[in-house]
Amino acid sequence: MKKFLLRGASFWAIGLALLVGVNHLYVNTNGYKSLDETFKFYLMPDGIQVANFGSSHGAYGFDxxxxEGITGFNFGLPGQSLHYDLELLKRYGDRLAEGCTVLIPVSYFSFDQKKDSYNQRLIYYRLLDFKAVNNHRWEEYVRLRLLPILSASFNAKFLLKDKKDISFNIYWMYDLLNVHYAPDDIEGYRQNAKRHLEYFQAITGQGENEAYNTKCLEEMIEYCRENGFRPVLLTMPFTRYYNEMFGEEFHREFRAKIKRxxxxxxxxxxxxxxxxRITENLEFFMDSNHLGPEGSKAFTRMVLSDLGLI
Incomplete structure (x- = not known):
């Protein structure tokens, strides 16, 4: 019996060692590092002079x-809340240069966004410490951070033939759904704005999250001040068709919060x-409220010029 148990333990140890070894090889492939929008964190430079955060508005809005002469990095990710803006800032603050300009986009839904809307936490296990992830769960952490070889996204082909580089098409959803509006497709922009308003309502509460999200934003500002960074708040450009979805009262209250x-x-x-300068040019937009490749380049230069950085 003792020999049987020892043999079983040996097989178990060998199996575990093989699992850990293959997992180590896998997480170092370009394919693994290119699975989703987090690919860019593997390409993050040191000495970042301009950093932006934000949800998809920020992710698609800066390039x-x-x-020349500017080292910038886009920390924005689709659906990213102010909580994760703050946690990413603290986690990667040592990559920012002294005096770094930190751009903090505040979208219309930022103050009321739910803490864990649409399970956004899943992608953050790869980027943050366990306790920094809202509603963290050990089984998810093991599967998505420690042993991703056990996750559904595991792709053995990268162990046999890796990708040449770390890359990802951030506009993959637009391509998948064939969302490509012509500048004269006004009805298309309006319908898209309505759908995004429904999404807005789905990821926000009824005011119960405002205090927490405001606290996260204030902590970002204080963290910047304490570490010699320059915090700047901004709201991204939207088409008129998106802005029309929100009444004048909403716009007044939103601006009043920012002003306070x-x-x-x-x-x-x-x-x-x-x-x-940008909202009237529909060629700059992928849809009613997200900038496209050319729009993000133009907008980035506009912001940096307004801030006197270029």
């Missing part, structure tokens, strides 16, 4: 490639939501 925060903390705020 620092081709800018800026006065309290002495931070600047730039409102690009209806800036005609």
């Amino acid at each position: 620092y490639r081709g800018l 925060l800026c006065e309290k903390h002495g931070v600047p705020y730039y409102d690009y939501s209806q800036d005609p």
Whole structure:
């Protein structure tokens, strides 16, 4: 019996060692690092001079490639809440240069967004410490962070033939759903705005999250101040068809909240939501409220110019 148990334990130990070994090889492949929008975190430079955060509005809205003399990085991810903006800032703050300009987009849903809307936590196990993830669960952490070889996304082909580089099409959902509006497709933009309003309502509460999200935003500002960074609040550009979905009362209350925060903390705020320099050019947009490749390049240069950085 003793020999049987020892033999079983030996097989178990060998199996575990093989699992850990193959897992180690897998997580170091370009294929694994290119699974989703988090690919860019494997390409993060040191000495970041300009960093932006934010949800999909930020993720699609900034592109620092081709800018001479500026090291920028886009921390934005689809659905990202202020909680994860804050946690990413704290986790990767050591990659920011002294005096780094930290751009903090505040979208219309930012203050009321639920803490764990649409299970966004799943992608953050790869980026953050366990306790920094809202509603963290050990089984998810093991499967998605420690042993991703056990996850549904595991793809053995990368162990046999890896990708040449770390890359990911951030517009994959637009391509999958064939969402490509022509500049004269006004009805298409309007219908898209209505659908996004439904999404807005799905990921927000009825005011119960405002205090927590405001606290996260204020902590970001304080963290920047304590570490020698320059915090800047802004609202991204949207098409008129998206802005029309929100009434005048909503816009007044939203701006009032921002104004109170800026006065309290002495931070600047730039409102690009209806800036005609970019919002009137539909060729810059992928849909009613997200910038496309050319729009993100133009907008990034506009913001940096307004801030006197270029």
